[in-house]
Amino acid sequence: MADKNHLYLVDGSAYIFRAYHRLPPLTNPEGTPVGAVYGYTTMLWKLADDLDKADGPTHMAVVLDKSSHSFRNDIYSEYKANRPDPPEDLQPQFPLIRDATRAFSLPCIEEPDVEADDMIATYARAAQREGWDVTIVSSDKDLMQLVGEENGANGTGRIDMLDTMKNARIYIEEVEEKFGVPPEKVGDVLALMGDSVDNIPGVYGVGPKTATKLIVEHGDLTGALDAAEDMKKSKLKERLIEQRENAELSRVLVTLKEDCDLPQPLSDFKLDGVPPEPLAEFLEKHGFSSLLRRLDSGSGSPDRPTNLNPAKQSTKGADPETDGNRQPLPDWPDVDRSAYECVQTLDRLEEWVTRALAARLVAVDTETSSLDAMEADLVGFSLALVANDACYVPLGHYTGSGGSDDMFAERPKQIAREAAFAAIKPLLESDAVIKVGQNIKYDINVLLRCAGIAMAPVHDTMIVSFDMDAGRAESGIGGGHGMDELAERHLGHTCMKFKDVCGTGKKAIPFGEVPLDKATQYAAEDADVTWRLYQHLYRRLPLEGAAQIYHTVDRPLIPVVARMEREGIKVDRAALSRLSEQFAETTARIEKDIHAEAGEEFTIGSPKQLGEVLFDKMGYKGGRKGKSGQYSTDQAVLEKLSASGATIADKVLEYRQLSKLKSTYTDALQEAINPDTGRVHTSYSLVGAQTGRLSSTDPNLQNIPIRTEIGREIRKAFVPEDGNVLLAADYSQIELRLAAHMADVPELKEAFASGEDIHSRTAKEMYGEVDRDTRAAAKTINFAILYGISRWGLAGRLGIEPDEAQEKIDTYFQRFPGIQNYIHETLESVRAKGYSETLFGRKTWFPRINSKNQQERQGSERAAINAPIQGTSADIIKRAMARMMPALADAGLPDVRMLLQVHDELVFELPKGDVEAASSVIEKVMAEAAQPAVTLDVPLGVEIGTGESWDAAH
DNA sequence: GCTTTCACG
DNA sequence: GACGTACGTGAAAGCT
Numbered sequence: 001m002a003d004k005n006h007l008y009l010v011d012g013s014a015y016i017f018r019a020y021h022r023l024p025p026l027t028n029p030e031g032t033p034v035g036a037v038y039g040y041t042t043m044l045w046k047l048a049d050d051l052d053k054a055d056g057p058t059h060m061a062v063v064l065d066k067s068s069h070s071f072r073n074d075i076y077s078e079y080k081a082n083r084p085d086p087p088e089d090l091q092p093q094f095p096l097i098r099d100a101t102r103a104f105s106l107p108c109i110e111e112p113d114v115e116a117d118d119m120i121a122t123y124a125r126a127a128q129r130e131g132w133d134v135t136i137v138s139s140d141k142d143l144m145q146l147v148g149e150e151n152g153a154n155g156t157g158r159i160d161m162l163d164t165m166k167n168a169r170i171y172i173e174e175v176e177e178k179f180g181v182p183p184e185k186v187g188d189v190l191a192l193m194g195d196s197v198d199n200i201p202g203v204y205g206v207g208p209k210t211a212t213k214l215i216v217e218h219g220d221l222t223g224a225l226d227a228a229e230d231m232k233k234s235k236l237k238e239r240l241i242e243q244r245e246n247a248e249l250s251r252v253l254v255t256l257k258e259d260c261d262l263p264q265p266l267s268d269f270k271l272d273g274v275p276p277e278p279l280a281e282f283l284e285k286h287g288f289s290s291l292l293r294r295l296d297s298g299s300g301s302p303d304r305p306t307n308l309n310p311a312k313q314s315t316k317g318a319d320p321e322t323d324g325n326r327q328p329l330p331d332w333p334d335v336d337r338s339a340y341e342c343v344q345t346l347d348r349l350e351e352w353v354t355r356a357l358a359a360r361l362v363a364v365d366t367e368t369s370s371l372d373a374m375e376a377d378l379v380g381f382s383l384a385l386v387a388n389d390a391c392y393v394p395l396g397h398y399t400g401s402g403g404s405d406d407m408f409a410e411r412p413k414q415i416a417r418e419a420a421f422a423a424i425k426p427l428l429e430s431d432a433v434i435k436v437g438q439n440i441k442y443d444i445n446v447l448l449r450c451a452g453i454a455m456a457p458v459h460d461t462m463i464v465s466f467d468m469d470a471g472r473a474e475s476g477i478g479g480g481h482g483m484d485e486l487a488e489r490h491l492g493h494t495c496m497k498f499k500d501v502c503g504t505g506k507k508a509i510p511f512g513e514v515p516l517d518k519a520t521q522y523a524a525e526d527a528d529v530t531w532r533l534y535q536h537l538y539r540r541l542p543l544e545g546a547a548q549i550y551h552t553v554d555r556p557l558i559p560v561v562a563r564m565e566r567e568g569i570k571v572d573r574a575a576l577s578r579l580s581e582q583f584a585e586t587t588a589r590i591e592k593d594i595h596a597e598a599g600e601e602f603t604i605g606s607p608k609q610l611g612e613v614l615f616d617k618m619g620y621k622g623g624r625k626g627k628s629g630q631y632s633t634d635q636a637v638l639e640k641l642s643a644s645g646a647t648i649a650d651k652v653l654e655y656r657q658l659s660k661l662k663s664t665y666t667d668a669l670q671e672a673i674n675p676d677t678g679r680v681h682t683s684y685s686l687v688g689a690q691t692g693r694l695s696s697t698d699p700n701l702q703n704i705p706i707r708t709e710i711g712r713e714i715r716k717a718f719v720p721e722d723g724n725v726l727l728a729a730d731y732s733q734i735e736l737r738l739a740a741h742m743a744d745v746p747e748l749k750e751a752f753a754s755g756e757d758i759h760s761r762t763a764k765e766m767y768g769e770v771d772r773d774t775r776a777a778a779k780t781i782n783f784a785i786l787y788g789i790s791r792w793g794l795a796g797r798l799g800i801e802p803d804e805a806q807e808k809i810d811t812y813f814q815r816f817p818g819i820q821n822y823i824h825e826t827l828e829s830v831r832a833k834g835y836s837e838t839l840f841g842r843k844t845w846f847p848r849i850n851s852k853n854q855q856e857r858q859g860s861e862r863a864a865i866n867a868p869i870q871g872t873s874a875d876i877i878k879r880a881m882a883r884m885m886p887a888l889a890d891a892g893l894p895d896v897r898m899l900l901q902v903h904d905e906l907v908f909e910l911p912k913g914d915v916e917a918a919s920s921v922i923e924k925v926m927a928e929a930a931q932p933a934v935t936l937d938v939p940l941g942v943e944i945g946t947g948e949s950w951d952a953a954h
Numbered sequence: 955g956c957t958t959t960c961a962c963g
Numbered sequence: 964g965a966c967g968t969a970c971g972t973g974a975a976a977g978c979t
Binding site for chain 1: 966967968969970971972973974975976977978
C-alpha cells in the first residue's frame with residue numbers, strides 16, 4: 001500500500017443545523033427551502049475535491065441521525081426532551097441531505113437507537129485500530145473526546161476533526177485550548193458542565209471554567225466528586241455532593257458508544273474513482289446552477305482529481321482523428337481472454353456477486369437469442385469488475401441443432417436459471433451498485449422480461465460516448481458509438497467479432513450453441529471492454545463539458561425509453577390486412593395500365609428501368625443525374641412530367657405510393673406484432689441522430705403516414721385496448737419558437753406570445769398582406785431558414801428563379817435581422833470551436849465545417865445552423881419524457897402509459913376516465929420542460945387530442 | 955453493400 | 964466546367 005488510508009466521517013445531521021442558521025434562506029424552483037442543503041452540497045464538494053491532496057480522504061462516509069430516539073432515552077427519559085422541533089423550513093431539507101449524499105455516491109450511515117455521534121465514534125475507532133488516519137467533519141464538542149493518536153494493529157492511527165464552516169482543523173492542541181484538558185478528559189468536563197440543549201443535567205452551577213478547573217486539579221470526574229468531601233464549605237461543595245448522581249449519569253450520557261454494530265465494513269467507504277450518482281441531475285433539480293456550471297467547466301468534481309488538465313479545446317476546425325478522442329490510455333493490462341472465468345456453480349456466482357457488491361460498480365452484458373429485446377431469450381450474462389477480472393455465466397447453452405427446447409439436446413454444466421437469477425437480483429437491483437453497459441437499455445429489457453430483474457441504477461458507455469463525441473466519428477453501426485469501434489478508438493483493442501463466434505449468413509448458429517470456452521471469451525470480453533470504456537469515457541465527460549446533458553437529459557431517459565419499448569402499441573391486424581389486399585389489387589391494375597402505356601412489361605420499381613422507359617423509349621425530357629449516369633425518376637421529376645401531360649407519370653406516382661405503403665407499412669406492421677404481447681414494440685436509439693433526436697427502428701414508428709388521406713388509413717390501425725383511448729400531445733411549432741428565442745426575433749416572439757399564426761405573421765412582414773399564397777410561401781421560407789437556406793433550394797421550392805429567391809432571403813433578413821445574426825454567430829462559433837451547442841449544452845461536432853471541399857463545407861454549414869434548434873427541441877421533449885411518469889403517478893394516474901415519441905409528439909394510452917386529469921398533467925409537463933435550466937422568451941404550445949385511433953387523436 | 959426513393963418531424 | 968443545392972432520420976427494393 002503506497003499511501004496511508006484516511007477516512008473522513010461527515011457528521012451530516014450536525015452540519016445541516018449550523019448551515020441552516022448561517023446561510024440565506026434559498027429555495028429551489030419547486031419552492032422547497034434548500035439553503036442548508038446547498039451549504040451541505042458545497043461542503044461535500046470541497047471535501048471530495050481534496051481527494052488527491054496529501055491529507056485528503058481515501059475513504060469517506062456520511063453519518064446521519066436515524067431517529068430522535070436513542071439508547072440514551074432509555075437511560076434517562078429527559079434526554080434531549082426539551083429540544084424544540086427543528087424550524088419548519090428546515091424540516092423538508094433533511095431528506096434532501098440523503099439525496100445529496102446519494103448524488104455524490106457516498107455511503108450514508110443511519111442506524112436506529114444510536115446517535116450519529118456513536119456511529120462516528122465506532123467507525124473512527126475501528127479505522128484507528130487498523131492504523132488509518134481519521135478526520136471527523138464536525139465541530140460538535142462531544143466528538144472532541146475522540147481526537148488523538150493511538151497505536152493500532154498496522155501502525156498509528158490519528159483522529160482529528162475538521163470544522164468546515166470555520167475551515168479549521170481541530171487536534172489535541174485545539175481541544176486543550178477549548179476545554180483546558182486533553183481529549184480523553186473532555187467527557188469528564190462535559191459531565192460536570194452539563195448541556196442545557198441536550199438536557200444533560202451536569203452539576204448545577206458548574207460551568208466550563210469550574211468544570212475544567214476541577215478536572216485539572218483532581219484528575220477525572222470520580223476524583224473531583226470524591227474530593228468534594230474534603231473541600232472547604234461552599235456552594236460548590238454542597239452541589240458536588242448533592243448532585244453526584246446527576247454527574248455520574250451525565251458521564252454516561254456524554255460517553256460515546258464506540259462498539260456499535262457496523263452496518264458496512266470500512267472497505268465500503270473507499271473513494272476509488274467511483275463516479276457520482278447523477279450529481280448534475282440533483283444540482284439542476286434544486287437550482288444550484290453555479291455548481292452545475294462548475295461541474296461542466298471541469299473545475300472540480302467529486303470523482304475526478306483536480307490535478308487533471310482541463311479539456312483541451314481545439315481553436316481551429318475539429319479533426320476527428322486528433323481532437324479529444326485521443327487520450328493517453330490508462331495503465332491497464334492488455335485484454336487477456338484466458339483470464340476470464342466461466343461460472344458454472346452457484347458458489348462461484350455468489351462469490352462474484354459479493355465482490356461486485358463491494359466494488360459498487362459492475363459492467364454487465366447479456367447474451368441472447370435475438371437482437372430484439374422483446375423476443376430474445378436469455379442465454380447467459382457476463383460481469384466485469386476490473387480489467388481482465390470478468391466472467392461469463394452460461395444459462396441456456398446446449399449442443400446439437402435441435403434448438404434450445406430439444407429434450408434430447410445435451411447441456412453443459414450450468415447453474416439453474418432461477419437460482420442464478422435469485423443470486424444476481426440483489427446485485428443488479430441494488431441502489432448502491434452502478435451497473436454499466438453498452439446500450440444497456442437492451443439488457444434492462446431482456447433482464448426484466450426473462451428474469452424479472454429490474455436493473456438500476458445504470459450507466460451506458462454508448463450514450464456517454466455520444467454525448468461527448470456526436471458527429472466526431474465517422475458514423476458506422478451505432479453511429480460511431482458501437483462497442484467495437486469505441487474499443488478500437490479509445491483502447492486500441494480489437495474485439496472478438498460476433499460472427500467469429502456464431503458464424504454468418506445461413507451457417508450462423510444461435511449463441512446458445514456456442515461451446516462454453518468460446519462463449520466465455522466472447523461474452524466476458526464484452527463486459528471487460530465495457531468496464532474499460534466506462535473508466536476511460538466517464539472521466540472525460542466533465543472535461544468535455546458533456547456531464548450536464550448526460551446526467552440531466554440522456555441518462556435519466558434510459559429507463560423511460562426502455563419502458564416505452566416494453567409497452568408497445570396495439571395495431572389492428574385485420575385492418576392492415578384489408579389495406580394490404582386493397583393496395584395489392586390497385587397496384588396490379590395500375591401496373592397493367594403502365595405497361596400498356598409504355599408498350600412493354602418492365603419492373604416499375606426499378607428506377608433504372610423506369611428511367612430508360614420514360615426518357616429513352618418514350619422520349620420525355622428530363623436530364624441525367626448523378627455519378628451513376630442514371631435518370632432521376634423521383635417525385636419532383638415525375639410531377640413535372642405529369643404537368644407536361646405525361647399521364648404515365650401520374651400512374652407511376654400512384655403505383656409508387658401504394659407499393660410503398662404496402663411493403664413498408666401494411667405488410668411490415670403485421671409482421672411486427674409480437675406474438676406474446678399482441679402489440680408492436682419499436683426500438684428507440686438514443687444515439688441515432690447527431691442532433692440528439694431519438695430514432696426508431698424495427699419497425700420505425702416515427703414515420704407512419706399522415707400527410708395523405710390514403711396514408712392516414714394506416715394510422716387508423718393504431719388503436720387502444722378496449723376501454724382505453726389514445727392521446728397524442730404535440731408541441732406546436734416548437735422549432736420556430738426556439739428559433740425566435742435563440743435568434744431573438746421580437747416580431748416572432750410577439751406573435752407566439754399572442755397566439756398569432758406564425759406563418760401569417762411572416763407573410764405580413766414579408767409581403768405586407770396575408771392570403772393563402774403569401775402564407776404558404778412564408779411557411780416555406782420559415783422552414784428554409786431553420787434548415788440553412790440557399791437561393792437555389794428556395795427557388796426550387798417556391799417555383800421561382802434563384803435571383804428572386806435571393807430577394808426573398810434578403811427581405812427576410814432585413815425584416816428579422818436577429819435571424820441573420822444568429823446564423824452568422826452560430827457559424828463563426830462552430831468554425832472556431834468545431835461544435836454547435838443547444839440551449840441545454842448538447843454538443844454536435846462538425847469536423848468538415850472548414851473543409852476545402854465546398855460541397856462538404858456548405859453541407860456542414862447548413863447542418864450546423866439547424867443542429868442547435870433541432871437539438872434543443874430534442875432536449876426539451878426528452879426532459880418532458882423523463883418527468884412524465886413521475887408526474888402522472890404523483891397526480892394519481894398510474895394507469896396512463898406513455899407509448900411513442902415522434903420528435904415533437906408523445907402518444908399515450910389511458911383509461912377513458914383518466915383523459916381529463918391526464919391531459920392537464922401532460923400539457924403542464926411538456927410546456928414546462930425547459931425549466932428550470934432554461935427560461936424561454938416564448939411559451940411552448942402543446943396541442944392535445946384523444947380518440948379511438950392514432951389518427952383520431954390528431 | 956450501395957443507390958434510389960419516399961415515409962415522417 | 965461540372966456539380967448540386969434544406970435539416971434530421973429508416974425501410975424497402977433493385978442492382979452490383
